[in-house]
Amino acid sequence: MAQYKGAASEAGRAMHLMKKREKQREQMEQMKQRIAEENIMKSNIDKKFSAHYDAVEAELKSSTVGLVTLNDMKAKQEALVKEREKQLAKKEQSKELQLKLEKLREKERKKEAKRKISSLSFTLEEEEEGGEEEEEVAMYEEELEREEITTKKRKLGKNPDVDTSFLPDRDREEEENRLREELRQEWEAKQEKIKSEEIEITFSYWDGSGHRRTVKMKKGNTMQQFLQKALEILRKDFSELRSAGVEQLMYIKEDLIIPHHHSFYDFIVTKARGKSGECSWPGLPMAACC
The missing domain is CATH 1.10.287 (Helix Hairpins)
Structure with missing residues (x-):
């Protein structure tokens, strides 16, 4: 007697298809995983190369x-x-x-x-x-x-080719300060020597007419000291100056009225100029008047 087996064969076929699909799904997952791993490896390699060349570029810029x-x-x-x-x-x-x-x-x-x-x-x-x-x-x-x-x-280690002059260096600063101090002392000694040099000044006392005299002074002396010495010389010949003081006299150099607190050294070093040009120190006639 014949039997109907259609349902059983369909069930077997469906089971076979399910297994086939499951196998294909597993193969697909494995393929995806393999592709992802390859991409990760490639990215790691790229990162290594980029890091390598970034480091080289940074070192090149710094050097x-x-x-x-x-x-x-x-x-x-x-x-x-x-x-x-x-x-x-x-x-x-x-x-x-x-x-x-x-x-x-x-x-x-x-x-x-x-x-x-x-x-x-x-x-x-x-x-x-x-x-x-x-x-x-x-x-x-x-x-x-x-x-x-x-x-x-x-x-x-340090790169000897890199310029480090802008960086702080205690030894270099101490050496610079020592050199500055030596130069300062040398300059001051030179200026003191100049101030101690003697000059002969020809001056004229003006009371309506000129009366020329000469006096020796040092370049470091002030105008007040010069007028005091000139007054001592003039008092012998001019009785009106015996009661006069330094504050009553003016010192005139060409077209300049010189304040009492300045020294000859100040004008010699700075090469002072008047309206008519540079003054000569010493040499040209000078005047002191009441």
Whole structure:
């Protein structure tokens, strides 16, 4: 007797299609995950390269001062790229040494665990092998430490090509202050020597007619001191000046009335000028009058 099996065959077919779709979905998910991983790897590589060239660009900017030629710029850029590549290579080498060291330490830990578990005694050959591995570990540790010290020294070092004159420097400031003080003392000594030099002044006392006299003074003397000395000379010949004081006299140089508190040195050093031009110190007639 024949039986109807349509429903069972349809169910089997549907189950087969579901499994096929599930398998396709899994394949699609795996493909998406693989593409995402590849994109992440590419982005990491791009970041490494961009970081590498950003560091080179920053170093190039900091080490370039003023105008340089194109050839010098290219040469400096190539040198910086090579130096950066060396640093990256040493960094990778340091990482590899670290990984090897960790593997050796892990191997030592496993052997130590086996030694603790096992109650068997070690043979001389095993001890020698363990000693060689310990020496290898020590060698890797020493090499890694040397790499770290070299890296630290390189980071802390200064670039001798960079201009640092604008930075504060205590030693340089102390040297500059000492030099300034020496120059100041030297200048003051020179000015004191000039002030102590003697000059002969020819002056004329004017009371309607000129009466010429001469007197020796120092360049550092003031006009008041000069008038006092001139008054002492004139009193011998002019009785009207015996009761006069310095404050009643004026000192006139060409077309200038000179205040009493100024010195000859002030006008000689500054090369004072009147309306008619530069005054001669000393030499031209001078006048003191009541």
